[in-house]
Amino acid sequence: MQKITILKGNIVFTAVAEKFEVYADSFIVSVDGYIKGIFKTLPETYQNEQVIDHGNRLIIPGFVDLHLHAAQFPQCGVGMTHQLLQWLEDYTFDLEREYQNPEFAEKVYTAFVDKLVAYGTLRSCMFASSSTQGTEILFEILKKKGLGALVGKVNMDTNAPDFIIESTAGSLKGTEYLINKYKDEPLVRPVITPRFAPTSTSQLLKGLGDLAIKYGLPVQSHVSENPDEIAWVKALFNDAKNYSDVYHQNQLFGQTPTVMAHAIHLEKEEIELALKNNVFLIHCPDSNINVRSGIMPIRQYLNMGLKIGLGSDIAGGHKIGMNEAVVRAIQLSKLYSLEHPDDKPISISEGVYLGTKGGGEFFGKTGSFENGYALDALVIEDDEFTSERYSLEDRLERFIYIGDDRNIIARYVEGNAI
Amino acid sequence: MQKITILKGNIVFTAVAEKFEVYADSFIVSVDGYIKGIFKTLPETYQNEQVIDHGNRLIIPGFVDLHLHAAQFPQCGVGMTHQLLQWLEDYTFDLEREYQNPEFAEKVYTAFVDKLVAYGTLRSCMFASSSTQGTEILFEILKKKGLGALVGKVNMDTNAPDFIIESTAGSLKGTEYLINKYKDEPLVRPVITPRFAPTSTSQLLKGLGDLAIKYGLPVQSHVSENPDEIAWVKALFNDAKNYSDVYHQNQLFGQTPTVMAHAIHLEKEEIELALKNNVFLIHCPDSNINVRSGIMPIRQYLNMGLKIGLGSDIAGGHKIGMNEAVVRAIQLSKLYSLEHPDDKPISISEGVYLGTKGGGEFFGKTGSFENGYALDALVIEDDEFTSERYSLEDRLERFIYIGDDRNIIARYVEGNAI
Numbered sequence: 001m002q003k004i005t006i007l008k009g010n011i012v013f014t015a016v017a018e019k020f021e022v023y024a025d026s027f028i029v030s031v032d033g034y035i036k037g038i039f040k041t042l043p044e045t046y047q048n049e050q051v052i053d054h055g056n057r058l059i060i061p062g063f064v065d066l067h068l069h070a071a072q073f074p075q076c077g078v079g080m081t082h083q084l085l086q087w088l089e090d091y092t093f094d095l096e097r098e099y100q101n102p103e104f105a106e107k108v109y110t111a112f113v114d115k116l117v118a119y120g121t122l123r124s125c126m127f128a129s130s131s132t133q134g135t136e137i138l139f140e141i142l143k144k145k146g147l148g149a150l151v152g153k154v155n156m157d158t159n160a161p162d163f164i165i166e167s168t169a170g171s172l173k174g175t176e177y178l179i180n181k182y183k184d185e186p187l188v189r190p191v192i193t194p195r196f197a198p199t200s201t202s203q204l205l206k207g208l209g210d211l212a213i214k215y216g217l218p219v220q221s222h223v224s225e226n227p228d229e230i231a232w233v234k235a236l237f238n239d240a241k242n243y244s245d246v247y248h249q250n251q252l253f254g255q256t257p258t259v260m261a262h263a264i265h266l267e268k269e270e271i272e273l274a275l276k277n278n279v280f281l282i283h284c285p286d287s288n289i290n291v292r293s294g295i296m297p298i299r300q301y302l303n304m305g306l307k308i309g310l311g312s313d314i315a316g317g318h319k320i321g322m323n324e325a326v327v328r329a330i331q332l333s334k335l336y337s338l339e340h341p342d343d344k345p346i347s348i349s350e351g352v353y354l355g356t357k358g359g360g361e362f363f364g365k366t367g368s369f370e371n372g373y374a375l376d377a378l379v380i381e382d383d384e385f386t387s388e389r390y391s392l393e394d395r396l397e398r399f400i401y402i403g404d405d406r407n408i409i410a411r412y413v414e415g416n417a418i
Numbered sequence: 419m420q421k422i423t424i425l426k427g428n429i430v431f432t433a434v435a436e437k438f439e440v441y442a443d444s445f446i447v448s449v450d451g452y453i454k455g456i457f458k459t460l461p462e463t464y465q466n467e468q469v470i471d472h473g474n475r476l477i478i479p480g481f482v483d484l485h486l487h488a489a490q491f492p493q494c495g496v497g498m499t500h501q502l503l504q505w506l507e508d509y510t511f512d513l514e515r516e517y518q519n520p521e522f523a524e525k526v527y528t529a530f531v532d533k534l535v536a537y538g539t540l541r542s543c544m545f546a547s548s549s550t551q552g553t554e555i556l557f558e559i560l561k562k563k564g565l566g567a568l569v570g571k572v573n574m575d576t577n578a579p580d581f582i583i584e585s586t587a588g589s590l591k592g593t594e595y596l597i598n599k600y601k602d603e604p605l606v607r608p609v610i611t612p613r614f615a616p617t618s619t620s621q622l623l624k625g626l627g628d629l630a631i632k633y634g635l636p637v638q639s640h641v642s643e644n645p646d647e648i649a650w651v652k653a654l655f656n657d658a659k660n661y662s663d664v665y666h667q668n669q670l671f672g673q674t675p676t677v678m679a680h681a682i683h684l685e686k687e688e689i690e691l692a693l694k695n696n697v698f699l700i701h702c703p704d705s706n707i708n709v710r711s712g713i714m715p716i717r718q719y720l721n722m723g724l725k726i727g728l729g730s731d732i733a734g735g736h737k738i739g740m741n742e743a744v745v746r747a748i749q750l751s752k753l754y755s756l757e758h759p760d761d762k763p764i765s766i767s768e769g770v771y772l773g774t775k776g777g778g779e780f781f782g783k784t785g786s787f788e789n790g791y792a793l794d795a796l797v798i799e800d801d802e803f804t805s806e807r808y809s810l811e812d813r814l815e816r817f818i819y820i821g822d823d824r825n826i827i828a829r830y831v832e833g834n835a836i
Contacts, residue, residue, distance in 0.1 A: 074803055074804065074807065076816065076819065076820050077815060077816040077817075077818070077819025077820040078808060078812045078815060078816050078819075079812070079815075080748070080766065080815060080819060081763075081765055081766060107803075108803070111801075111803070286749075289749040289752055289753060290749065290752070292752045292755070292756060292763070294756060295753070318745075318819040318820050319820065327736075330498070331704075331707040331708065334707055334708070334710045335707060335713070335753065337710070338710060338712060345499075345710070347499055348498065348499060383529075385492055385525075385526070385529070386492065389492065390496060394496045394497070397495060397496060397497075397498060398494065398495040398496050399495075400495070401494065401495025401496075401498060401736040402494050402495040402736050402737065404822065
């Protein structure tokens with residue numbers, strides 16, 4: 001028995017970054033969660049099926065967040081005067097420790113996942129904490145809500161407070177336990193997650209790379225966020241050619257599908273390696289400003305054909321809504337272009353593309369409404385004044401710039417309302 | 419009969435920019451709208467008065483927005499790929515024209531003022547449109563709501579579409595009509611408002627300067643936002659020494675209290691003149707990024723002792739909440755400091771100061787909770803998790819970074835709940 005979902009409304013999405021596809025007052029049909037087409041008039045096959053009519057509202061792809069720390073959610077907007085390494089020490093590690101307590105994990109992760117749903121982030125790639133049990137709780141909550149997610153238990157065995165690191169063997173064992181429990185789930189799956197090179201011994205990185213290969217699992221980590229961090233990595237791993245190579249030597253840089261957050265200060269060789277290995281580089285604009293890391297040269301990366309997604313980077317970034325990440329990516333690209341006139345700013349369609357299909361590609365066919373894509377959709381309601389006055393593209397731009405969870409009145413993952 | 423207001427809660431404000439004043443679980447007392455003191459235990463004189471107990475919530479000064487365009491409110495977040503002059507032509511002028519229709523003005527300005535109240539902007543200095551009748555409607559709505567505001571009918575008699583400019587005499591006549599009607603109001607008063615130099619003839623500027631002097635009224639306009647605009651001004655007014663001097667020659671640059679928006683690309687002489695004449699320079703960070711104007715060198719200005727306020731610049735800026743302007747000012751100062759290491763970023767207390775007392779000074783004693791200041795206050799509710807875990811300063815920072823109108827559960831202007 002097939003499950004058919006038909007939505008009606010003003011359908012807008014980005015099949016390519018350069019422009020919006022706009023289907024006013026049309027039907028979008030999915031069968032078993034995957035899109036069969038967009039129609040002005042419903043084909044005969046579907047005429048006896050139920051239609052969910054969203055009237056004059058917009059129907060857009062769900063947002064994709066390729067980098068965030070679920071465990072840092074309660075810390076959004078706190079300690080924002082600090083730079084990266086100091087911020088971790090003064091605020092973050094103390095918080096992440098608490099997820100060893102299952103009641104704490106249950107309470108905070110529930111609030112976090114509710115917000116993720118509210119703001120329309122239907123697919124995400126996230127760090128939990130180093131607690132295996134805490135991470136298991138996050139898996140369960142995400143499953144129950146019906147979101148798509150890759151979830152990583154954070155691996156760290158050195159260079160962080162004792163109360164938050166594990167032994168190398170313990171870290172790998174917890175990771176493999178979660179892999180075995182969740183690797184065959186349809187929507188919420190594990191991702192190999194060394195926190196970042198400095199908090200990993202070579203043994204841990206090697207063990208994690210082995211797990212990635214053994215189970216064919218994706219990898220997430222951080223790379224080249226901040227000059228101090230880069231210098232630290234070079235001092236710690238003096239046999240590596242550069243920061244990226246620390247991961248690459250350990251089969252953690254594109255040997256399986258990989259996302260690397262920040263990637264602001266990459267050397268030429270690292271860029272070539274990311275390109276060759278199809279590593280997704282994740283632009284986290286708010287975070288990069290808040291902790292003073294710099295501006296990713298996103299136009300240059302896009303011109304080179306690198307794969308780019310967006311991340312909220314909760315809680316280096318303070319806003320969970322990916323519409324805000326789209327806006328800030330555009331804003332940063334405008335500032336960057338003032339100093340680099342050849343690098344033209346990211347347009348609104350490019351911004352939306354990055355926050356939907358661009359990042360969505362990491363999950364397969366998600367983030368667009370082309371045939372064969374998952375029907376991951378948001379229904380956007382704006383005020384009467386806006387809907388009367390402006391074009392569908394302008395209405396979408398306005399939602400991206402000033403909208404919030406109150407404007408999102410329905411959410412579908414693979415055709416199921418959540 | 420005196421009107422006494424007593425609020426109880428966690429009181430946080432900035433008497434100076436460098437730090438927060440924090441009074442946990444205390445009483446703040448105003449008599450006839452002006453603050454008499456903050457007390458841990460209520461003095462005997464007030465012990466029979468009613469206390470509004472806000473429990474564990476924060477009580478902070480209302481926000482002050484020193485630059486926004488009320489008429490552009492419906493356009494927030496639309497046309498954001500344009501630069502200043504093109505954006506005015508393609509979107510803004512058409513919208514501003516509509517305020518000639520009183521029903522349109524009533525409907526849109528009501529929605530606008532409701533949002534201003536919701537987001538806690540209790541004092542603001544705003545442009546309406548060139549319609550005298552439309553502007554009168556805005557005055558009435560603000561009065562009815564009990565907000566503090568300076569409102570300017572926009573004066574323009576050249577270099578804009580015919581449908582939106584007026585004759586020089588007509589523009590001055592409408593302005594003087596509104597002055598006479600509202601100059602003695604307690605909270606909502608007129609401000610002389612040449613749109614900006616390029617859309618004004620010298621005759622209009624002279625006439626407006628004469629009105630400012632005759633009635634002792636404040637002045638608002640734009641200065642040095644964008645290199646193209648500056649070049650245009652120099653071509654139009656070739657007897658002026660610089661952009662600011664166009665206003666100064668016409669008694670519109672500090673001869674009466676003056677706010678000038680943007681002020682990004684000022685020449686040295688202009689800075690000296692602004693300093694000498696106590697001109698408030700208004701930093702509008704979101705707008706400056708959106709229309710690609712550049713970054714105000716705010717640390718240098720502060721070091722020189724210039725008076726600085728913040729503006730949302732609706733709708734060059736897209737967010738009406740002044741907490742967002744505080745965040746973006748901090749973020750831009752961080753980016754600026756990456757290139758200019760001597761200019762240290764704006765701290766959170768400095769950001770809050772700019773958005774409260776810094777701008778509030780333009781209205782007299784507003785924006786702080788020192789004795790003698792107006793009791794303009796917001797009551798902030800955060801989630802239980804935050805209030806248990808973090809200090810009062812951290813809670814305020816978190817509200818500034820991630821809060822919105824839903825966190826503001828009460829608002830007082832001069833001691834009156836609005």
